[in-house]
Amino acid sequence: MHQRVLVIGGGITGLAAAHHLLSEHPEYAVTLVERDTRLGGKILTVEQDGYVIEGGPDSMLGVKPRSVGLSREIGLGDRLISPSEANRRSFVLRRGKLHRIPEGLTGLVPTKLGPIARSGLISPRGKARMLGDYLRRPAPGVADESLASFMTRRLGDEVYTNLIEPLMAGIYAGDGRALSLEATFPQLREAERQHGGLVKGVLAQRRKAEAGSGGDGAKRPGFVTYRTGLRELVDTLADRIIAQGGEIRTGVAVSLLERCQHGYRVTIDRDDGPETMRVDGIILATQAWAAAPLLEPLDHYASAALDHIPHVSNAIVALGFDDPAVADRLNGFGYVVPRTEHRPVMAMTWLSSKWAGRAPEGKALIRAFVGRAGQQEILQCPDDTLVDVVRKELTEVLGITAKPEIARIFHWDGGMPQYTMGHRERVAALETALGGISGVAVAGNMFRGVGLPDCIASGESAADKVVGDLAGIEAFSAASAGHVPA
Ligand SMILES: Cc1cc2nc3c(=O)[nH]c(=O)nc-3n(C[C@H](O)[C@H](O)[C@H](O)COP(=O)(O)OP(=O)(O)OC[C@H]3O[C@@H](n4cnc5c(N)ncnc54)[C@H](O)[C@@H]3O)c2cc1C
Known part of the structure; x- marks a missing residue:
């Protein structure tokens, strides 16, 4: 009988986990369930009026092996782009003035x-x-x-x-x-x-x-993304999961996990009522705070360890300008702001100067990052106020008074785990507890890195853990049934 594995969460972690499972074990029956009606989680690329807007991450670190590595494996190696060489400079905003970040x-x-x-x-x-x-x-x-x-x-x-x-x-x-x-x-x-x-x-x-790495002096890629945005990674992984025989279900959420005689019973909430399914293995690839209550019936300690990871919320305010003067003003990748400046915007990325193809010719696209630890109140403001805050910032810092032709706001509640003091011990406790739940793994940005390549690596190693557990269970059952010589 084929092993059935459920992946919960259709962000990059869950997609990478499902893809890895099916690539290594095409005989597995893999279902991925995502609460939202779209895949990608925090990866959210939106196209509007010729702008390509990233509402979450805008790129990934190319030096980390699983970014370029996975891209090549799924045929996206040629789709990767690097930031503009001509505009390669970033700034720190200090006392109202932009200082170039030293090389x-x-x-x-x-x-x-x-x-x-x-x-x-x-x-x-x-x-x-x-x-x-x-x-x-x-x-x-x-x-x-x-x-x-x-x-x-x-x-x-x-x-x-x-x-x-x-x-x-x-x-x-x-x-x-x-x-x-x-x-x-x-x-x-x-x-x-x-x-x-x-x-x-x-x-x-x-x-x-x-x-x-060979000492060949070859330049390793810094940050990379895809020609039409990070959505390419999500779409390609989803296509490959389906092509390999996997099943993807969006707009439905897992609400309960329970042990049953052979494996686990899963309850999925649907509009027309709950549905249950039996699975052999489970990969939880949700946010830590979403995984904690699901794990509670399986292991209280693992659930509590996840629950203790603090998170902060953020929002991205993206503005597009039909004004060549604005485009000319953005001569770099953007700037970051020290906490001691007490400004509402934490960082600003000048997307159209950083990446090719992010705004139509002569137009400009920027995005501001608001809401850092200890400055979360601003996130309570209505979206119009957030736009005003960012426009004021643009006027004060860059002298830009033009009215944006588009504005998009993306809220990420509890979007960023905080690796506070004691994090390593919490992760060690979590992993010890998880080691005792056979066939179940947790993956994502709550362990050893928040970046996309870290999430990919985490999803893939969760898949390996589940495969290892299931192989162990199968060998044990076969031996117990007398099929394998002792
Ligand atoms: C604003 C912002 C900017 C960032 N910028 C960068 C960047 O430039 N580069 C970079 O490398 N990283 C960046 N990061 C970090 C990176 O985006 C995240 O760490 C990563 O995307 C997390 O992916 P994930 O799949 O683990 O989680 P998520 O993307 O959060 O996906 C988890 C999914 O699980 C689903 N889910 C939850 N509960 C259930 C349930 N019960 N049933 C079914 N589905 C469920 C959710 O709906 C969600 O889609 C950024 C993060 C933020 C918030």
Whole structure:
């Protein structure tokens, strides 16, 4: 009898999990169930009047193996694009002025002294303090510390506040004073431990990575996306799941998971009433807070561990301008804003300058990121107010007063997990508990990375866990029935 596996959640994690299962085990019966009427979860590419608007993520890190790797496997290698070389510059907004982010950042860490020395973002005193990293010894025996504590200790308060904090917030929308270094950037602690200094260590790690990848000097892709947006990834994965014999159901939600004599009984809520199905394996690829109540009947500890992962909400405000003067003004990829500026917009991406094909010729598309940890009140504003807030920001920062011809607002409630202090321990407890639920796996952005490549890798390894469990159960049943010699 074919094994039946249910994947809950049709975001990138669930799609990657279902695709991986079917690619490795075409004999499995795989059903993916998504609550929403569309697939993609936070990947939401909208086309309107010739604009290509990303309401969630706008790109993914190409150096992480599963972004380009999966794209090539599913025939999308040629569809990948890189950001515009001509506009390759980003800024930090500090005291109302845009400062170019110094070149030579490796991860979050400035590793080239020349650009930092020339930058107006850091005072001479702050630059001198940063150089102290070369002399300062590693902190002995510190188990974990916050990102803010580590960066301030190594590079000084100013470099952290004006440069590292806003860049980090662009990834996690978080508060560096609460985020765990070990859970967010473990390689930085390792750099300090192994090499006695952060900058020295990061440079050594980079040399090693380059040597390990062939040392051919080839340029690895930074951020990448697809010609017509991230939707290409979602659509292609969905097509392949169907072509491999999988089933995809949208607009229906799983409401209950229970053990039954052989496997699990699943209740699915439909408009015309609940439906139950029996499955052998389950991959929960929902948000952590959506997976927690579903896991409760199977394992209280796993459910509680998921429930304890805090999340922040955000919104994206996208504006399109039919004004060549606006397009001319956007000469870069955008900017990030330090928390200490107390401004409502956390980051602004100038999408039409960053990527080809995002706005019709002569038009411009920007998007603003609002709602970081500790600044969540703004998300209660009506959409019109959010548009006004972003227009005011554009006027103050860039002198843009033009009226947008389109405005789209995307809300992500509980959209971003926060890897706060203790996160690694929570994940370890979760994984121990999950190890005891045979045939069930949890995957997504709540474990070891919020980026799309991390989610892909998480979905694929959840699929492997379920396959391993099911193979074990099958071997055990066969042996118990006397089909396999002991
Ligand atoms: C505004 C924003 C910008 C971002 N920018 C980037 C970026 O540029 N690059 C990057 O790499 N990452 C970025 N991220 C992070 C990245 O988008 C997410 O971590 C990733 O998309 C999460 O994917 P997922 O499949 O794990 O979860 P989701 O996309 O949240 O999908 C989970 C799905 O499960 C479904 N679901 C929940 N409960 C049930 C149920 N009971 N039954 C059925 N279905 C259910 C939900 O409807 C949802 O579709 C960004 C995130 C946000 C919010």
